[in-house]
Amino acid sequence: xxxxxxxxxxVGAGFSGVYLLHKLRGLGFSVRVYEAGDGVGGTxxxxxxxxxxxxxxxxxxxxxxxxxxxxxxxWSERYSAQPEILAYLNHVADTLKLRDGIQLDTRVATxxxxxxxxxxxxxxxxxxxxxxxxxxxxxxxxxxxxxPDFEGLESFKGPTYxxxxxxxxxxxxxxxxxxxxxxxxxxxxxxxxxxxxxxxxTVFQRTPNYSVPAHNGPLNQDSLAVWKANRAENxxxxxxxxxxxxxxxxxxxxxLEVSEAERRAEFExxxxxxxxxxxxxxxxxxxxxxxxxxxxxxVAEKIRGLVNDPKTADLLTPKxxxxxxxxLCVDTGYYQTFNRDNVTLIDAATTPITHITPTGxxxxxxxxxxxxxxxxxxxxxxxxxxSRIDIRGRGGLTLTEAxxxxxxxxxxxAIAGFPNLFTVTGPGSPSVLSNMVVSIEQHVEWICDCMAHxxxxxxxxxEATQEAQDGWVAHVNEAxxxxxxxxxxxxxxxxxxxxxxRVFMPYIGxxxxxxxxxxxxxxxxxxxxxxxxxxxx
Ligand code: FAD
Ligand code: NAP
Numbered sequence: 373x374x375x376x377x378x379x380x381x382x383v384g385a386g387f388s389g390v391y392l393l394h395k396l397r398g399l400g401f402s403v404r405v406y407e408a409g410d411g412v413g414g415t416x417x418x419x420x421x422x423x424x425x426x427x428x429x430x431x432x433x434x435x436x437x438x439x440x441x442x443x444x445x446x447w448s449e450r451y452s453a454q455p456e457i458l459a460y461l462n463h464v465a466d467t468l469k470l471r472d473g474i475q476l477d478t479r480v481a482t483x484x485x486x487x488x489x490x491x492x493x494x495x496x497x498x499x500x501x502x503x504x505x506x507x508x509x510x511x512x513x514x515x516x517x518x519x520p521d522f523e524g525l526e527s528f529k530g531p532t533y534x535x536x537x538x539x540x541x542x543x544x545x546x547x548x549x550x551x552x553x554x555x556x557x558x559x560x561x562x563x564x565x566x567x568x569x570x571x572x573x574t575v576f577q578r579t580p581n582y583s584v585p586a587h588n589g590p591l592n593q594d595s596l597a598v599w600k601a602n603r604a605e606n607x608x609x610x611x612x613x614x615x616x617x618x619x620x621x622x623x624x625x626x627x628l629e630v631s632e633a634e635r636r637a638e639f640e641x642x643x644x645x646x647x648x649x650x651x652x653x654x655x656x657x658x659x660x661x662x663x664x665x666x667x668x669x670x671v672a673e674k675i676r677g678l679v680n681d682p683k684t685a686d687l688l689t690p691k692x693x694x695x696x697x698x699x700l701c702v703d704t705g706y707y708q709t710f711n712r713d714n715v716t717l718i719d720a721a722t723t724p725i726t727h728i729t730p731t732g733x734x735x736x737x738x739x740x741x742x743x744x745x746x747x748x749x750x751x752x753x754x755x756x757x758x759s760r761i762d763i764r765g766r767g768g769l770t771l772t773e774a775x776x777x778x779x780x781x782x783x784x785x786a787i788a789g790f791p792n793l794f795t796v797t798g799p800g801s802p803s804v805l806s807n808m809v810v811s812i813e814q815h816v817e818w819i820c821d822c823m824a825h826x827x828x829x830x831x832x833x834x835e836a837t838q839e840a841q842d843g844w845v846a847h848v849n850e851a852x853x854x855x856x857x858x859x860x861x862x863x864x865x866x867x868x869x870x871x872x873x874r875v876f877m878p879y880i881g882x883x884x885x886x887x888x889x890x891x892x893x894x895x896x897x898x899x900x901x902x903x904x905x906x907x908x909x
Pocket of ligand 1 (some may be wrong): 389414
């Protein structure tokens with residue numbers, strides 16, 4: 373049996389794995405990336421549904437670490453679409469000559485820590501064994517789809533699709549009756565495109581989402597020129613900002629301290645700008661129920677203005693959780709799509725889906741006939757990809773056991789009992805609450821600095837202490853409890869997967885504050901970690 377011996381094994385070739393490979397090679401580590409898909413790109417490789425695009429301005433959702441990359445790529449739209457982001461990541465792989473370090477079509481099945489050797493042994497679905505000092509899980513927060521498990525699914529005679537595993541060749545819905553299950557971002561982005569083709573679309577909504585207009589269009593060349601002229605400063609500001617991006621333009625005033633006229637003017641101005649600017653209209657939207665209700669009312673009014681049928685408008689209006697306590701959806705013509713004659717909205721909360729039939733789908737009320745069904749039902753987020761790998765740390769402790777009450781990490785980067793294992797944008801870090809490329813870069817750079825530091829000291833082990841981890845978990849929970857976020861049954865809480873522990877998983881303290889914490893810990897000689905080595909010494 374051949375064993376591949378490495379300094380570092382990286383799992384996943386999305387934004388995280390691609391940058392890790394470049395950075396670790398630059399530091400002289402032997403490294404290889406293992407990717408289950410047959411191409412690089414991660415999220416942007418898998419999510420090829422029509423209308424898939426970024427939810428923040430294109431130039432912000434891109435790497436900042438390389439002048440060469442910054443100079444060699446120009447986005448075409450304000451919110452770039454999936455094919456362009458995928459092309460960008462392939463351009464990065466080519467420009468930085470990374471292809472030979474990425475092993476595609478390879479799923480890592482197991483990762484076991486060897487306490488004597490202080491190394492990780494990984495095995496792949498192809499039967500390969502990898503022996504590495506460090507293992508870095510760049511497996512993604514939203515890379516494992518929630519599988520549809522409706523009774524009778526296999527009896528359906530037509531094709532079914534999941535937005536997160538869209539066929540590469542695309543789907544032509546012309547002449548079809550289509551059922552769409554789910555009304556999260558993936559549905560909100562794809563519905564207008566599906567409705568434009570299909571004979572009829574029936575949308576099954578269990579919980580309405582808050583969505584704000586993108587006002588997408590060609591990237592404005594004047595604002596791009598301003599961005600480029602101030603690029604270094606902009607990138608710095610992103611890194612120390614709360615969400616990792618600048619286009620939201622946060623307002624430091626409370627919604628409750630201003631007059632009704634000023635508040636309305638602020639909401640209207642931000643609705644006109646579009647995107648995440650809405651969520652930053654006032655500084656207490658995420659923390660004050662009263663302030664939040666004001667913006668929720670404003671959005672409800674906008675929905676009523678966009679949707680002709682008052683009953684449909686009412687059904688599309690969220691009522692059970694505060695505004696933006698799930699990741700805000702950014703749409704192009706979503707609400708207006710319900711004005712089309714060929715689109716029907718079904719309240720799947722009142723009349724839940726009971727099963728799939730050979731010819732369609734049944735609710736508690738009636739049966740529907742479909743030629744195809746689209747499941748836009750989301751992901752086993754944040755922990756899904758990790759829990760699908762048999763990860764074992766000290767004493768054979770499985771990660772599943774260690775996380776039976778919900779994920780527990782130190783900084784979202786490391787886990788007590790699992791030495792030399794790092795997670796990129798793991799639970800307990802800002803990750804999905806941020807511009808993820810900024811968070812990914814910060815994690816990759818922190819991890820690589822840490823490994824270079826260990827090498828300089830001839831150390832071969834680093835591990836988070838239980839005490840430091842407990843302290844961080846408590847801090848993450850406390851930070852979340854000071855906001856309205858835990859009031860939503862969101863995937864942030866694990867609430868979308870039956871049986872998953874209800875814990876608010878990301879860290880809400882903000883990208884800039886979190887970076888400072890991580891840098892401080894490194895500066896204090898990796899406070900909260902133990903290091904040792906060389907092995908046997
Ligand atoms: P991923 O891109 O998820 O890559 C992880 C890779 O690991 C995958 O390719 C997967 O196949 C691979 N993998 C997992 N397990 C294994 C295994 N066991 N063996 C081998 N390979 C494995 N974030 C934003 O900030 N802004 C956005 O606008 C935005 N839009 C999004 C739209 C969609 C539809 C989705 C699903 C997510 C979006 N996100 C967005 C979040 C997005 O996931 C991140 O921005 C970013 O792309 C994550 O990069 P990553 O490399 O960490 O993970
Ligand atoms: P999601 O937000 O989890 O939405 C899933 C939808 O499916 C919800 O409406 C959910 O209803 C519904 N659903 C799930 N199981 C169901 C069932 N058994 N019966 C009926 N309905 C069911 O998933 P997503 O839309 O794929 O988005 C996930 C995340 O990916 C986003 O929050 C965002 O972070 C990212 N994303 C970003 C963009 C972007 O704009 N760039 C686009 C897509 C995705 P309930 O709410 O009632 O559970």
